[in-house]
Amino acid sequence: KAGVTQTPRYLIKTRGQQVTLSCSPISGHRSVSWYQQTPGQGLQFLFEYFSETQRNKGNFPGRFSGRQFSNSRSEMNVSTLELGDSALYLCASSSQGVSGDTQYFGPGTRLTVL
Amino acid sequence: KQEVTQIPAALSVPEGENLVLNCSFTDSAIYNLQWFRQDPGKGLTSLLLIQSSQREQTSGRLNASLDKSSGRSTLYIAASQPGDSATYLCAVGDSNYQLIWGAGTKLIIKP
Numbered sequence: 001k002a003g004v005t006q007t008p009r010y011l012i013k014t015r016g017q018q019v020t021l022s023c024s025p026i027s028g029h030r031s032v033s034w035y036q037q038t039p040g041q042g043l044q045f046l047f048e049y050f051s052e053t054q055r056n057k058g059n060f061p062g063r064f065s066g067r068q069f070s071n072s073r074s075e076m077n078v079s080t081l082e083l084g085d086s087a088l089y090l091c092a093s094s095s096q097g098v099s100g101d102t103q104y105f106g107p108g109t110r111l112t113v114l
Numbered sequence: 115k116q117e118v119t120q121i122p123a124a125l126s127v128p129e130g131e132n133l134v135l136n137c138s139f140t141d142s143a144i145y146n147l148q149w150f151r152q153d154p155g156k157g158l159t160s161l162l163l164i165q166s167s168q169r170e171q172t173s174g175r176l177n178a179s180l181d182k183s184s185g186r187s188t189l190y191i192a193a194s195q196p197g198d199s200a201t202y203l204c205a206v207g208d209s210n211y212q213l214i215w216g217a218g219t220k221l222i223i224k225p
Contacts, residue, residue, distance in 0.1 A: 044215075097211050098146075098207040098213055103213065105150075105160070106157055107157040
């Protein structure tokens with residue numbers, strides 16, 4: 001069974017630009033969560049989707065948005081990039097979501113904002 | 115607001131020793147607790163998941179315990195090996211479909 005895949009693996013953008021990250025969950029998983037990891041703040045929850053519905057959103061500005069498609073693939077978008085958005089963005093998939101079962105993580109997308 | 119703390123932040127032990135990593139949380143109303151390891155520059159690998167109704171889980175040389183009433187979990191690693199060197203993170207699953215994370219313990223196993 002293929003694991004969680006994230007594309008691209010690395011991105012370099014400049015301030016003010018926009019970026020879209022993609023996450024393909026394990027086949028059959030309907031829940032996809034997104035997390036931001038930085039050296040200063042650690043891992044922070046961005047949002048969770050289940051069957052195309054956003055069930056929760058973390059404490060991030062509206063510049064961070066996401067969506068999930070009918071095949072469970074998910075994208076997150078960050079508009080008007082800031083230097084502080086430089087981070088490793090991780091997505092996780094599971095059958096039922098955080099409250100039910102193990103979360104399987106992808107390798108992450110490392111975003112650098114110059 | 116749930117807060118998760120991991121102590122120590124870093125730990126260095128000789129190969130072959132048994133060791134315990136600690137995780138504490140402030141709100142006992144959790145769905146589950148997961149332990150992960152993260153190797154430098156890589157994603158997270160799930161090690162063990164303990165549901166709120168369980169007291170412990172075991173996988174190979176790893177054993178994780180959960181005491182909800184005291185807000186504590188421990189990860190026991192038996193007969194440590196250099197390949198166990200990584201950052202170990204615990205995360206609490208709550209009713210809002212999110213994981214709340216500790217800052218991690220960086221473990222170094224010296225050959």
